[in-house]
Amino acid sequence: MSRGRRAPVRSYGVTGWGRAFLDAVEGGAEHRQVTGARRYFRDRHVDALSITRGVVTASVRGSQLDPFDVRLEMRTVDAETVVGLLVSQGATDDLLDLARGAQPPTLGGFVAPTESADVVSDCTCPDERPRCTHVLAVAFEVAAEIDRHPATLLTVMGTDLPELLAAASGDGASGDGASGDGASGDGVVPAGSTGSDGEDRAPFGDDPFGDRLVAPPVPSFPAVDPLDDLDPTTLRHALRATGVATTEVTEALDELAAVYEVLTRRR
Incomplete structure (x- = not known):
C-alpha cells in the first residue's frame, strides 16, 4: 500500500x-x-x-x-414451510429474484x-x-x-436456493406430462394455477431453474448521461471511500463514462 x-x-x-x-x-x-x-x-x-x-x-x-x-x-427454517408461506403471499417469484442476486423482502421476512x-x-x-x-x-x-x-442468509438459516426451488416444484409437475390438470403442454405449471381438484399447484412445475423461461427484453437506457446528473463532489467522495486514490479519481470517472457509453450502444 x-x-x-x-x-x-x-x-x-x-x-x-x-x-x-x-x-x-x-x-x-x-x-x-x-x-x-x-x-x-x-x-x-x-x-x-x-x-x-x-x-x-x-x-x-x-x-x-x-x-x-x-x-x-x-434456529433453522424448514424449506417446505418457507415455500408454503411464499405461495400464500403470492410471492414465489422471490426465489427467482434471489437467483438474480436480489434480496426480496417477503422471502427475507420468512427466512431471517x-x-x-x-x-x-x-x-x-x-x-x-x-x-x-x-x-x-x-x-x-x-x-x-x-x-x-x-x-x-439461506445457508446461515439451514437451507439453500436449490432446496427451496425443489420444495416449490415438488408437487407441480404431472406424472405423464398431461395438461388436463392445469399444467401446460410441456409439463410446466403456470404460476398461480390450480388442478382439477381445486388445489394450488407449485409455481415452477418441472422447470425449477427456469431453463425454459423466456427472458424479458433488455431494457433501454435513457438518452441522458447520468454522470452529468450526479453531484461531482459526492461522486468523488464515493470513489475515495472505495479506496481510489485522489490522483486516480479523474481516471476512475473516465472509466465510468466509457463503460456507460458501451452500455448505451447495446440497445
Whole structure:
C-alpha cells in the first residue's frame, strides 16, 4: 500500500437481509461490546470464518495471546414451510429474484431470524454475557457476507436456493406430462394455477431453474448521461471511500463514462 493511502472502508449490515440478521444477534448487546466488535471487524481480527447450514464458526484475535473460538447456532427454517408461506403471499417469484442476486423482502421476512433467541452463541473468552465482543465481530462478518451474497442468509438459516426451488416444484409437475390438470403442454405449471381438484399447484412445475423461461427484453437506457446528473463532489467522495486514490479519481470517472457509453450502444 502506498504511503498516505487508506484501506477501503469495510461495511456490514447495509442491506435489508444483512441488517435483519444483525438485529437478531445484537439484541440485548451492550454499547461497549458493539463498539469493540466494530473495531475488531474494521481491523480484520476475525479469522477462519466458516458458514455451514445453521452453524457459523470463527476465531477472533482479542486481548489475549491465543484467539477465541466463536460458534453461532441458528434456529433453522424448514424449506417446505418457507415455500408454503411464499405461495400464500403470492410471492414465489422471490426465489427467482434471489437467483438474480436480489434480496426480496417477503422471502427475507420468512427466512431471517426475528429475535435474539433464534441465534445461540458461544465463545471461549471469559466474558459470560450472551453477546460478547467476539461473537458480535463474527456476526458483523456474516452480515457483510450476506450483503455481498444474499444466498448466504439461506445457508446461515439451514437451507439453500436449490432446496427451496425443489420444495416449490415438488408437487407441480404431472406424472405423464398431461395438461388436463392445469399444467401446460410441456409439463410446466403456470404460476398461480390450480388442478382439477381445486388445489394450488407449485409455481415452477418441472422447470425449477427456469431453463425454459423466456427472458424479458433488455431494457433501454435513457438518452441522458447520468454522470452529468450526479453531484461531482459526492461522486468523488464515493470513489475515495472505495479506496481510489485522489490522483486516480479523474481516471476512475473516465472509466465510468466509457463503460456507460458501451452500455448505451447495446440497445
